[in-house]
Amino acid sequence: MRKPVIDAVVGLVAMLVLSSLAIAQTAQSQSTQGNEARSPWKYYPRDIATGDGGPAPKRDLSGTWAGPGSSPAVPRGAAAERPSLTPQAQQLMNERKPIGKFGPAGANDPTARYCDPFGFPQNVYNEGRALSVATMPDRVVILFQYMDVWREIWTDGRALPAKVGGSDKDSLDPTYMGYSVGHWEDDYNFVVDTTGLDERTWLTNAGYPHSVNARVQERFTRVDHNTMKLSLTIEDPTMYAKPFSLGTYNYKWLSNQKFNEWLCLPSEQIKYLTEQGEPAGSFPDAPPARYGGGR
Amino acid sequence: MKMKTKVPTFVALIAGLLMMGPPLLAHHGDASYSPTPLELKGCVITEYTWMNPHSLIKFDYKTQEGVVQHWIMEIGSPPSMALLGWSRTTLKPGDVITAYVLQSKTGRFVGRTNKVILADGTMLGDRDDATPSRYGGDQKK
Numbered sequence A: 001m002r003k004p005v006i007d008a009v010v011g012l013v014a015m016l017v018l019s020s021l022a023i024a025q026t027a028q029s030q031s032t033q034g035n036e037a038r039s040p041w042k043y044y045p046r047d048i049a050t051g052d053g054g055p056a057p058k059r060d061l062s063g064t065w066a067g068p069g070s071s072p073a074v075p076r077g078a079a080a081e082r083p084s085l086t087p088q089a090q091q092l093m094n095e096r097k098p099i100g101k102f103g104p105a106g107a108n109d110p111t112a113r114y115c116d117p118f119g120f121p122q123n124v125y126n127e128g129r130a131l132s133v134a135t136m137p138d139r140v141v142i143l144f145q146y147m148d149v150w151r152e153i154w155t156d157g158r159a160l161p162a163k164v165g166g167s168d169k170d171s172l173d174p175t176y177m178g179y180s181v182g183h184w185e186d187d188y189n190f191v192v193d194t195t196g197l198d199e200r201t202w203l204t205n206a207g208y209p210h211s212v213n214a215r216v217q218e219r220f221t222r223v224d225h226n227t228m229k230l231s232l233t234i235e236d237p238t239m240y241a242k243p244f245s246l247g248t249y250n251y252k253w254l255s256n257q258k259f260n261e262w263l264c265l266p267s268e269q270i271k272y273l274t275e276q277g278e279p280a281g282s283f284p285d286a287p288p289a290r291y292g293g294g295r
Numbered sequence B: 001m002k003m004k005t006k007v008p009t010f011v012a013l014i015a016g017l018l019m020m021g022p023p024l025l026a027h028h029g030d031a032s033y034s035p036t037p038l039e040l041k042g043c044v045i046t047e048y049t050w051m052n053p054h055s056l057i058k059f060d061y062k063t064q065e066g067v068v069q070h071w072i073m074e075i076g077s078p079p080s081m082a083l084l085g086w087s088r089t090t091l092k093p094g095d096v097i098t099a100y101v102l103q104s105k106t107g108r109f110v111g112r113t114n115k116v117i118l119a120d121g122t123m124l125g126d127r128d129d130a131t132p133s134r135y136g137g138d139q140k141k
Helices: A002-034 A087-095 A099-106 A110-114 A266-280 B002-019 B078-082
Strands: A063-066 A130-135 A139-144 A149-154 A179-184 A189-195 A215-224 A227-235 A244-253 B038-049 B056-062 B068-074 B096-103 B110-117 B123-125
Touching: A099 A266, A110 A266, A266 B056, A266 B068, A266 B110, B038 B068, B056 B096, B068 B096
Parallel strands: A149 A179, B068 B110
Antiparallel strands: A063 A130, A063 A244, A130 A139, A139 A149, A179 A189, A189 A215, A215 A227, A227 A244, B038 B056, B038 B096, B056 B068, B096 B110, B110 B123
16 A cells, blocks of 8 residues: 555656756756847847837837737737628629639739739738838838838828829829828827829739729827737728728837848749749639648 | 518628628638648758748659659748748758648649658648738638
8 A cells, every 4th residue: 555655756756856857948948049149130020029118109100010920929900891892893803813712823913923012001911011110200101021112101281182093184193002191190199091092903912902092091009119000991982882991900019120121023923933833723613721821 | 570670680681791792801822732731751852942922842752663753842931931930041952851742733743831841850830820810800700
C-alpha cells in the first residue's frame, strides 16, 4: 500500500521539476526574443504598441498605422452591408468576373490582371495593411503601403468640385483617388467627403461598380493614442438604391513607425499568371474554396 | 391578426435577399485546386520567387518509376507569408523538401501549397487563421 503512495509522490516531484525547467526555458526564450536587436529600417508587422498609449491627441491622426490583416493584434472591424443594386449596376456586375469566383485565370479585374491601382475607396479595405497619415497646414495626406500611392484630403475650407467627368470645359477629370475635403467634427472625429472617382475602378474586388458622382464619406476616429477607427459609407443613386456602409476598419499604432515597400509589379503579375494562374485553370461553377494564402 | 403582420415581413425579407448581390468582399478563391494534398517527398527546388501577387516555388519530383516531374506551386503574398515564418531566403535552388501540394483540377503539375517540410524538419504552412482578414470586416450575412 505504501509503494503506490511513494511512486505517486516521486512522480509528482519529477513533474514539478520538469515543469519548472520548461517554464524557465520558455521564459529565457521569450527574454532572448525580446532582446533581439531591432533595426529602425525594418518593418515588424507584429510589433504593435500595447495599451492605449495615453489620451488621443486633439485633431491629429499623424503617424504610421498597422491596418487590417497586418497581424493578429489588429482586431477585425465591423462588416460591410450588402447593397441593393440598380439595373445599371446589375448590368455591369454581369460583365465583371471577380477573382474570388473565376480565379486568376478567368478574372477580368483590372487589378488582378494588370496591377492597375485599386483606387479609392477599395485601397482602404483591400490590402490596406499599413498606412501613414501626415498633416500639412492645408491638407491631410494618407500614404498607403500597398503600391506606394497617396491621397490628399483638403482642409482649407474649399467645397467639393461641382462638375467632374462632364463634357463642359470647366468639368474636372475623374481620378483614381477622387477629390476629397475634410473637417474635424470635434477634437477626435475627422470627417472626409470624396467624389469624382474614376469609373474604371471597382468598388470592391467582388466587382461592385460606382459612378463618377458617387459620394463616399469617411469618419476617422482617434480613440486613444494607439487606436484609430475608420468607417465608410457610400451614396451613389446611379448604382445603388440607398446609401450603405462599406464597413469599419481598425488601426493600431506601429511601434517603430516603419512599414516596408510593397508593390504590385506588372512583370511579376505576368510571370504569376503565365506560369501559375492560367495553367491552374478557371472553375467558376465549382463551389467556393479557400485552402491557403495567409490573410 | 399577428399572422397578417408576420407574412408581409417574411415576404419582404425574402424579396430583400433576392435583391442582394454577391458578397461584397470575396477572397481569392482556390476552387481551381483539389482539396486533398499530394505528399511528394525528395523534391529538389529549382526556383523560388518571393513576389506579388503570390510567391512561386518550382521543384523537380522523381516518381517511383523514375520519371521527373517539373512542378510549380504557389503560396500567398509576401506580407501574408511573412506572418507564417516564410521569407525571401526560405528556399534556394538545390534544397530538398517534402511538398504537400493541392494539385490543379486540370491535372497539370501546378498547385497550391498545403505545407512544406524543409530538410531540417521545419514545417511551414500556407494558411493563417490567427490573423483577422485583411478585408477588415467580412460582409454581413
